[in-house]
Amino acid sequence: MLQELYQPNQDFAKDARIKNMDEYHALVKKATDDYEGFWKAFADEKIDWFKPYDKVLDESNAPFVKWFDGGKLNVAHQCIDRHLETQKNKAAIIFEGDRGDKQVITYLDLYEEVNKFSNLLKEDFGVQKGDRVVIYMPMIPEAAYAMLACARIGAIHSIVFGGFSSEALRDRIEDAEAKVVITADGAYRKTKPYMLKPVVDEALTGETPVEKVLVVERNHEEVTWVEGRDYSYNELIKNKSAQCDAEPMESEDPLFLLYTSGSTGKPKGVQHNTAGYILWAQMTMEWVFDVKQNDTYWCTADIGWITGHTYIVYGPLAMGATTIMFEGVITFPDAGRPWKMVEEHKINQFYTAPTAIRVLHKTGEDEPAKYDLSSLKVLGTVGEPIDPPAWKWYYEEVGQSKCAIVDTYWQTETGGHIVSPLPGATPIKPACATLPLPGIMAEILDPETGEKVGEGESGYMCVTRPWPSQIRGVWGDDERFKKSYFGDVTKEGRPVYFTGDGAIYGENGYITITGRTDDVINVSGHRMGTAEVEAAIKKHDNVAAVAVVGKPHELKGEGIFAYIVLKSVKDDVANELETMKEINAIIKTEIGNIALCDDMVFVPDLPKTRSGKIMRRILRALAKGEKITQDTSTLEDPTIVGQIEALVNAS
Numbered sequence: 001m002l003q004e005l006y007q008p009n010q011d012f013a014k015d016a017r018i019k020n021m022d023e024y025h026a027l028v029k030k031a032t033d034d035y036e037g038f039w040k041a042f043a044d045e046k047i048d049w050f051k052p053y054d055k056v057l058d059e060s061n062a063p064f065v066k067w068f069d070g071g072k073l074n075v076a077h078q079c080i081d082r083h084l085e086t087q088k089n090k091a092a093i094i095f096e097g098d099r100g101d102k103q104v105i106t107y108l109d110l111y112e113e114v115n116k117f118s119n120l121l122k123e124d125f126g127v128q129k130g131d132r133v134v135i136y137m138p139m140i141p142e143a144a145y146a147m148l149a150c151a152r153i154g155a156i157h158s159i160v161f162g163g164f165s166s167e168a169l170r171d172r173i174e175d176a177e178a179k180v181v182i183t184a185d186g187a188y189r190k191t192k193p194y195m196l197k198p199v200v201d202e203a204l205t206g207e208t209p210v211e212k213v214l215v216v217e218r219n220h221e222e223v224t225w226v227e228g229r230d231y232s233y234n235e236l237i238k239n240k241s242a243q244c245d246a247e248p249m250e251s252e253d254p255l256f257l258l259y260t261s262g263s264t265g266k267p268k269g270v271q272h273n274t275a276g277y278i279l280w281a282q283m284t285m286e287w288v289f290d291v292k293q294n295d296t297y298w299c300t301a302d303i304g305w306i307t308g309h310t311y312i313v314y315g316p317l318a319m320g321a322t323t324i325m326f327e328g329v330i331t332f333p334d335a336g337r338p339w340k341m342v343e344e345h346k347i348n349q350f351y352t353a354p355t356a357i358r359v360l361h362k363t364g365e366d367e368p369a370k371y372d373l374s375s376l377k378v379l380g381t382v383g384e385p386i387d388p389p390a391w392k393w394y395y396e397e398v399g400q401s402k403c404a405i406v407d408t409y410w411q412t413e414t415g416g417h418i419v420s421p422l423p424g425a426t427p428i429k430p431a432c433a434t435l436p437l438p439g440i441m442a443e444i445l446d447p448e449t450g451e452k453v454g455e456g457e458s459g460y461m462c463v464t465r466p467w468p469s470q471i472r473g474v475w476g477d478d479e480r481f482k483k484s485y486f487g488d489v490t491k492e493g494r495p496v497y498f499t500g501d502g503a504i505y506g507e508n509g510y511i512t513i514t515g516r517t518d519d520v521i522n523v524s525g526h527r528m529g530t531a532e533v534e535a536a537i538k539k540h541d542n543v544a545a546v547a548v549v550g551k552p553h554e555l556k557g558e559g560i561f562a563y564i565v566l567k568s569v570k571d572d573v574a575n576e577l578e579t580m581k582e583i584n585a586i587i588k589t590e591i592g593n594i595a596l597c598d599d600m601v602f603v604p605d606l607p608k609t610r611s612g613k614i615m616r617r618i619l620r621a622l623a624k625g626e627k628i629t630q631d632t633s634t635l636e637d638p639t640i641v642g643q644i645e646a647l648v649n650a651s
């Protein structure tokens with residue numbers, strides 16, 4: 001195995017924050033020997049407290065835990081104000097628009113914009129501490145201002161990815177009982193304008209908790225304005241004061257909600273709170289990307305996902321870095337776009353998803369060689385397991401065999417990375433997330449016994465102690481929080497956190513993530529619950545039953561495969577195609593384009609046990625084209641498997 005490992009670049013390592021494995025092990029030991037002391041030291045060093053906390057960790061009501069209770073701070077102050085004294089003129093955000101337009105926003109600019117935005121929300125919209133504000137925005141600087149303005153005044157933001165449909169937006173608005181929506185008329189994609197405001201209008205028809213809508217005019221296309229509800233940001237911001245005190249927040253006051261899919265039911269509002277979240281966002285930025293004072297860092301995610309929250313906005317700004325915000329499409333005008341941007345902005349750390357790496361590799365294998373990529377030091381990947389060929393191309397062609405690849409494993413719920421290489425210390429291996437970060441008690445457990453698995457064995461990826469940036473709750477549903485993440489397994493009396501992922505425990509304790517063990521599909525690094533997609537498909541009048549599974553997909557990682565039982569079957573192909581189109585149209589309005597089915601097969605029935613449980617394992621295997629070897633005699637109708645198999649093969 002040793003020759004499979006790529007050792008850290010020693011030139012890089014000598015200046016890295018964590019320089020070698022001895023330093024890594026020393027940190028791990030510190031956390032193991034004195035867990036609270038470990039976190040206390042970092043909380044004291046990294047956070048600019050308004051008022052010191054009384055207690056590091058309160059586990060008395062686990063799994064509801066409190067970190068740094070009694071302390072007061074403000075995340076916008078942590079991300080902006082505290083940097084003004086030393087670097088007010090440093091670029092905080094470098095924006096690159098879809099059409100190549102650029103804007104540099106210094107820390108002082110950011111301070112003023114966020115303060116004005118905060119005053120607008122308070123004065124014109126009556127937003128108060130604890131109110132929920134939904135943000136439905138393109139990738140423009142105002143999206144970051146909106147997040148930070150909420151943080152500054154203590155409002156709880158809930159960002160909804162701009163690709164979600166009006167129905168998905170409506171569900172999230174209602175669940176959070178949001179009072180305000182911040183949106184834009186639209187933005188640009190591949191130089192053409194596209195629209196967001198009409199989706200908001202649609203989501204707000206009928207009864208809604210939303211009182212006011214703030215519209216950033218980005219592409220200046222025509223939109224409808226509802227009198228007394230809709231206001232132009234560009235107008236209102238003009239006369240706002242650039243002074244606004246940051247609200248002193250309790251450590252455990254909620255910072256934001258972010259809705260994500262689970263295995264059952266509707267998406268859940270994952271709640272992150274103030275102190276613990278920002279501490280780990282900052283620490284992982286420093287450790288995992290090792291960004292230095294004069295570096296420029298680019299994460300290609302959208303702010304609608306957790307990666308955009310922690311690693312475009314909060315993490316980079318908390319540590320005072322320069323973060324790139326990109327509105328466009330990374331393969332447009334060609335697959336050299338990101339490398340052109342690396343050359344132009346002299347980007348030092350680049351963070352993206354395997355699905356993007358695969359597309360850039362497939363459609364622009366030779367593009368990296370056309371640009372000067374010598375500024376790059378660390379390359380990151382996140383969102384799904386990366387396949388070794390894509391990893392190797394990324395390492396050799398983009399990183400020129402001198403940059404560490406940090407395969408960062410984490411989730412919406414973990415707030416920040418939990419398993420990842422450290423670029424100056426950890427020997428890396430293609431497609432392997434390697435080791436738990438110091439302070440994170442990540443272990444692979446046997447789901448039956450709760451025991452740690454042995455070398456070479458697989459089990460469930462778990463975390464056995466609470467950590468500062470972990471999910472604090474599912475909005476409005478404590479039971480669902482407990483049920484979704486904490487089973488009966490305890491370790492030293494503590495409930496164990498289940499990630500829902502499977503993993504293999506390799507040599508030297510190296511962790512390889514194998515993917516979800518539940519009914520969650522990972523499409524291009526985006527989480528889709530099978531239940532959500534099934535609920536949408538069932539809205540079609542002619543659908544009697546449906547089961548959705550993931551199927552390996554060359555570019556997306558996983559595609560969505562639907563087995564559908566129709567109520568009335570007209571045996572003609574034209575009719576079937578028409579029904580498929582109708583079903584995808586429903587998915588588009590219910591969820592959005594990201595949930596469209598790649599494959600649909602109409603089947604006479606689904607494979608069910610006698611107690612009525614759908615055997616998804618069989619459906620997953622059939623979708624992959626695998627032969628069914630397992631015992632099917634417990635099925636209500638064992639012949640159905642052969643029938644479905646024939647239909648899948650014919651489709």
Ligand code: WT7
Binds near residue numbers: 307384500501
């Ligand atoms: C799920 C979380 C974390 C930000 C983006 C996605 C999968 C994430 C990796 C990785 C293999 C990964 C897991 C996880 N995942 N990172 N490095 N290797 N799988 O956030 O939407 O909450 O999805 O993404 O399955 O549970 P998310």
